Amino acid sequence: MKLAVHFGAGNIGRGFIGALFSQSGYHVTFVDIADQIINQLNEEKQYQVKLATVEQETMTIQNVSGLNNIKQENEVVEAIKQAVYLTTAIGPNILPHIAPLIAKGLAERVKNNEEKLYVIACENQISATDLLRGYIFEHLDDETKGKLEGKVHFFNSAVDRIVPLQNNQGSLDVLVEPYYEWVVETSENIPPVEGMTMVADLAPFIERKLFTVNTGHAVIAYLGYLENKSTIDQTLADEAILKQVQATLGETGAYLIHQYGLNPEDHSQYIDKIIHRFENAYLNDDVTRVGRSPIRKLGPNDRLVRPAVEAQKAGLSYTNLARAIASALLFDNQEDPEAVKLQGMIKENGLSAVLKEVSGLDENSEITKEVINHYEKLKR
Ligand SMILES: NC(=O)c1ccc[n+]([C@@H]2O[C@H](COP(=O)([O-])OP(=O)(O)OC[C@H]3O[C@@H](n4cnc5c(N)ncnc54)[C@H](O)[C@@H]3O)[C@@H](O)[C@H]2O)c1
Numbered sequence: 001m002k003l004a005v006h007f008g009a010g011n012i013g014r015g016f017i018g019a020l021f022s023q024s025g026y027h028v029t030f031v032d033i034a035d036q037i038i039n040q041l042n043e044e045k046q047y048q049v050k051l052a053t054v055e056q057e058t059m060t061i062q063n064v065s066g067l068n069n070i071k072q073e074n075e076v077v078e079a080i081k082q083a084v085y086l087t088t089a090i091g092p093n094i095l096p097h098i099a100p101l102i103a104k105g106l107a108e109r110v111k112n113n114e115e116k117l118y119v120i121a122c123e124n125q126i127s128a129t130d131l132l133r134g135y136i137f138e139h140l141d142d143e144t145k146g147k148l149e150g151k152v153h154f155f156n157s158a159v160d161r162i163v164p165l166q167n168n169q170g171s172l173d174v175l176v177e178p179y180y181e182w183v184v185e186t187s188e189n190i191p192p193v194e195g196m197t198m199v200a201d202l203a204p205f206i207e208r209k210l211f212t213v214n215t216g217h218a219v220i221a222y223l224g225y226l227e228n229k230s231t232i233d234q235t236l237a238d239e240a241i242l243k244q245v246q247a248t249l250g251e252t253g254a255y256l257i258h259q260y261g262l263n264p265e266d267h268s269q270y271i272d273k274i275i276h277r278f279e280n281a282y283l284n285d286d287v288t289r290v291g292r293s294p295i296r297k298l299g300p301n302d303r304l305v306r307p308a309v310e311a312q313k314a315g316l317s318y319t320n321l322a323r324a325i326a327s328a329l330l331f332d333n334q335e336d337p338e339a340v341k342l343q344g345m346i347k348e349n350g351l352s353a354v355l356k357e358v359s360g361l362d363e364n365s366e367i368t369k370e371v372i373n374h375y376e377k378l379k380r
């Protein structure tokens with residue numbers, strides 16, 4: 001059986017990417033540090049993916065097993081030697097930590113395997129696979145890097161499926177929304193995977209996804225958190241917040257239409273479809289999950305700052321995006337290590353210094369001024 005090695009047996013790993021490989025006839029070896037999940041995968045050898053709909057349609061995902069990347073390094077290397085695909089859905093900040101082991105696996109593989117391997121990072125980050133490739137290459141000598149040429153291919157991708165935190169401790173089953181989209185940038189003729197779409201240029205796809213789905217999600221999460229709401233659908237039921245989401249997606253939309261020549265009518269329908277997905281009450285998606293890791297989300301290339309900067313450059317409106325950035329700066333969830341760190345940084349250095357350090361915004365920039373303005377109003 002063909003093998004896919006997938007790093008990260010979490011929500012997207014089990015509920016989306018691993019499930020698609022399994023349904024496409026692959027054995028999926030999940031690699032994760034969570035012993036409980038790994039042990040259960042090896043004992044139960046299957047799990048269920050349930051759709052967040054009234055009928056709760058269920059699919060059984062089979063041909064799965066697990067390896068612990070800390071305790072079973074040699075086994076992970078062996079799996080990488082055999083695989084057709086190597087994918088990740090582990091969180092962008094974790095990629096540097098798994099790179100040394102992937103590098104070891106690739107170095108062993110290319111010694112005597114001429115077959116092609118396709119590496120795809122499935123993270124909410126622009127050029128995540130390029131970044132992963134960079135981290136991997138830090139651990140390879142020039143000779144091995146040369147041997148990878150033509151044999152190990154790295155493709156960027158965009159992944160879209162809302163998978164909330166699972167309220168089923170001790171079970172491998174995953175509740176997911178019915179919708180999904182996995183777009184991979186390649187012009188190679190690669191082995192088919194059900195549900196994977198191939199495109200020659202990913203930029204419009206990843207930006208459209210990140211600056212619509214994830215920007216909209218972030219606005220709901222941060223405003224919802226400030227209003228003491230617990231889930232995304234509950235927050236969206238607030239008319240004022242819905243209007244704010246629409247206004248913000250109007251700004252990212254204007255940038256996307258300007259940048260990629262999207263059809264305004266089609267894009268407006270895309271926005272409506274996404275807002276409808278956010279309204280799915282069966283997902284019960286916590287605002288704290290969607291708002292997680294605010295330092296990452298406030299990064300210069302992420303869902304809030306990049307569209308604001310690009311809109312400003314294009315002479316377009318960015319005031320609602322500035323408000324979204326301000327609301328992220330107010331996310332003081334004590335359970336989230338990045339939120340705690342961010343609040344400490346704001347207390348110690350002030351807002352403009354934080355916007356400079358975290359978001360790469362000049363202290364005197366118009367965006368910084370606008371964010372501070374909104375921050376003061378939202379804080380009241
Ligand atoms: N959940 C969603 O709706 C969704 C949708 C699209 C994309 N994504 C992206 O997918 C990625 C994963 O998100 P998720 O929601 O599945 O998160 P998750 O927390 O459910 O899964 C992450 C998994 O990585 C594992 N992990 C963490 N550190 C590790 C390490 N050092 N070594 C090995 N395993 C490690 C965790 O144990 C966990 O099982 C993120 O980049 C996220 O942005 C998520």
Ligand SMILES: O=P(O)(O)OC[C@@H](O)[C@@H](O)[C@H](O)[C@H](O)CO
Nearest residue numbers: 124159160161162163214217290
């Ligand atoms: O995963 P994050 O932390 O980058 O973003 C949180 C959510 O917006 C995200 O997980 C969405 O549910 C997902 O991107 C939908 O495709």
